[in-house]
Amino acid sequence: xxxxxxxARLKLSEEETSKFTQQLKDVLGAFKSxxxxxxxxxxxxxxxxxxxxxxxxxxxxxxxxxxxxNTKHKEGKxxxxxxxx
Amino acid sequence: MKLEKLSVKEFLARIxxxxxxxxxxxxHVMENSKSIQKKYNPFITLVDKIQKxxxxxxxxxxxxxxxDNICTKGIQTTAGSRILEGYTPPFSASCVxxxxxxxxxxxxxxxxxxxxxxxxxxxxxxxxxxxPLDTERSCGGSSGGASCFTAVADFPHVxxxxxxxxxxxxxxxxxxxxxxxxxxxxxxxxxxxxxxNSLDKIGLITKSVYDIALSLSIIAGNDSKDSxxxxxxxxxxxxxxxKDIKGMKIxxxxxxxxxxxxKITKVIWNAIKKLEDLGATYKEVSLPHTKYxxxxxxxxxxxxxxxNLAKYAGMRYGLHLELKGNFDEYFSAVRSNGxxxxxxxxxxxxxxxxxxxxxxxxxxxxxxxxTKIIEDFKKAFKQFDVLAAPTMPVVAPRFDxxxxxxxxxxxxxxxxxxxxxxxxxxxxxxxxxxxxxMPVGLHLMGDHLQEGKILQVANSFKIQKY
Numbered sequence: 001x002x003x004x005x006x007x008a009r010l011k012l013s014e015e016e017t018s019k020f021t022q023q024l025k026d027v028l029g030a031f032k033s034x035x036x037x038x039x040x041x042x043x044x045x046x047x048x049x050x051x052x053x054x055x056x057x058x059x060x061x062x063x064x065x066x067x068x069x070n071t072k073h074k075e076g077k078x079x080x081x082x083x084x085x
Numbered sequence: 086m087k088l089e090k091l092s093v094k095e096f097l098a099r100i101x102x103x104x105x106x107x108x109x110x111x112x113h114v115m116e117n118s119k120s121i122q123k124k125y126n127p128f129i130t131l132v133d134k135i136q137k138x139x140x141x142x143x144x145x146x147x148x149x150x151x152x153d154n155i156c157t158k159g160i161q162t163t164a165g166s167r168i169l170e171g172y173t174p175p176f177s178a179s180c181v182x183x184x185x186x187x188x189x190x191x192x193x194x195x196x197x198x199x200x201x202x203x204x205x206x207x208x209x210x211x212x213x214x215x216x217p218l219d220t221e222r223s224c225g226g227s228s229g230g231a232s233c234f235t236a237v238a239d240f241p242h243v244x245x246x247x248x249x250x251x252x253x254x255x256x257x258x259x260x261x262x263x264x265x266x267x268x269x270x271x272x273x274x275x276x277x278x279x280x281x282n283s284l285d286k287i288g289l290i291t292k293s294v295y296d297i298a299l300s301l302s303i304i305a306g307n308d309s310k311d312s313x314x315x316x317x318x319x320x321x322x323x324x325x326x327x328k329d330i331k332g333m334k335i336x337x338x339x340x341x342x343x344x345x346x347x348k349i350t351k352v353i354w355n356a357i358k359k360l361e362d363l364g365a366t367y368k369e370v371s372l373p374h375t376k377y378x379x380x381x382x383x384x385x386x387x388x389x390x391x392x393n394l395a396k397y398a399g400m401r402y403g404l405h406l407e408l409k410g411n412f413d414e415y416f417s418a419v420r421s422n423g424x425x426x427x428x429x430x431x432x433x434x435x436x437x438x439x440x441x442x443x444x445x446x447x448x449x450x451x452x453x454x455x456t457k458i459i460e461d462f463k464k465a466f467k468q469f470d471v472l473a474a475p476t477m478p479v480v481a482p483r484f485d486x487x488x489x490x491x492x493x494x495x496x497x498x499x500x501x502x503x504x505x506x507x508x509x510x511x512x513x514x515x516x517x518x519x520x521x522x523m524p525v526g527l528h529l530m531g532d533h534l535q536e537g538k539i540l541q542v543a544n545s546f547k548i549q550k551y
Contacts, residue, residue: 001433003440004433004436004437004440005433007436007440008391008420008432008433008436009395009413009416009417009420010417010421010424010429010432010433011417011418011420011421012421012429016426016429020429020430023430023491023492023493024433024434024437026491026492026493027383027434027492027493027496028434028437028447030380030493031380031383031384031447031451033377033380034377034380034381034447034450034451034454035450036377037374037377037453037454037457039453039454039456039457042453042456042457043453043456044449044452044453044455044456045452045453045455045456045459046452047269047283047313047509048269048284048455048459048507048508048509048510048533049269049270049315049509049533051270051312051313053312054309054312056309065175065176066175067175067401069173069175070171070172070173070175070401070402070403071400071401071405072405073400073405073408079400079401080400080408081400081408081412081415082408082409082410082411082412082414082415083410083411083412084411084412085411
């Protein structure tokens, strides 16, 4: 659980950690029923129907909205984030 | 001016002719919506002032409510989560643009389980909508606010909703309204806050099948902004409502009656017999992989959700904290503060299912089982026009019953809706009767892009009496 929550960038309380550990075990236990299905030569369906790639011309288009309009952390024309190291 | 029990069709004709005054109507709508909000809490945001329609299009003067995971320019959009509190999109989703361009006006943003994570609209950061038929009971989820408001509003209105695993059908069944989930890709997802990209579909909850057909004609069609949008020309779905159902072949999947409340089974069979009386024929059919659909669905949905929710990091929009610590510490602090319990649970599950060493056993396996489930449906649709089943195994549960459910018991409530959602086929829930005074939904499912057929069968019930 420690590894999973670290990967997910979630800081769990002790209570959450013990609750989620048990629930994860229960849910994954129930999901193991999938092993009963023979999927030997079956292709995975990433989408419900075949979806083909759609291309557009590689040309810049102007948009009329401000991407910084919803942030409190900005400086000039840039987003401001936490330090990297 | 009498607006009560006025159908959308009649309303649109009367406002067009000038028989109904738009100012009087909007005042009536605002006043009533405020009192509905106080009593049943269907909205996260109810607009202060209505933006009057600029164009006299096909929906001129019609109030629209929009599920809060669909972006609306200038109106707060939270997807039911604290992590998006205060987010005001600088653009509107394509479906919203289409509706507004036809003269409809936005009334507000409806309540939902956080990011769509729930079956009962109880995982809500901004208050729980109450079922207008019994306020001790759930409206269903995750489009609970949409179904609540549709059921209780006494004036013409259409709700834009969204389904990933049953979030339109379930609330429609629990509130006695009509809910359509279209074929995956028929309605553009551009401007929708993603839960699971390969499963999300924008659809409708209304009082009548006509309202669905009319609104679908406006929101369906290709959109270059959504690369998964199907290349199908938009067309008029109301034309299917003029046809009768003589000679239609209805399949009844036997697995969809296992574990269903006996009284609900009876209501559904009565509805199927009614379809037979109207000239359709029916036969039982088997969809053998149904029992694996719940596990396959949840693994795929949480895996996709856990990657989609990675973008909520307190930098560009939504919840912000003081910039403190390194990026790991800051992002973790924002996410741990902003996400609710069910969101955290699904992120944990999805992150696990995609991790090295487990990916093949869970995520890839689930995608292969999904192929088998789609094949079951494809085989059935070679024989039948439409499949008919109960929408939900129970009627709307009481809140005190929901509280006692464990996560896995909770997920099991979706057992009848996840398979068609995995397959991306269109489905509609229509009220078919009542059990213990609560409505029961009949679920009609069609092959990909066969919305016309399910609307045709659904319409034979003549649901809206007025």
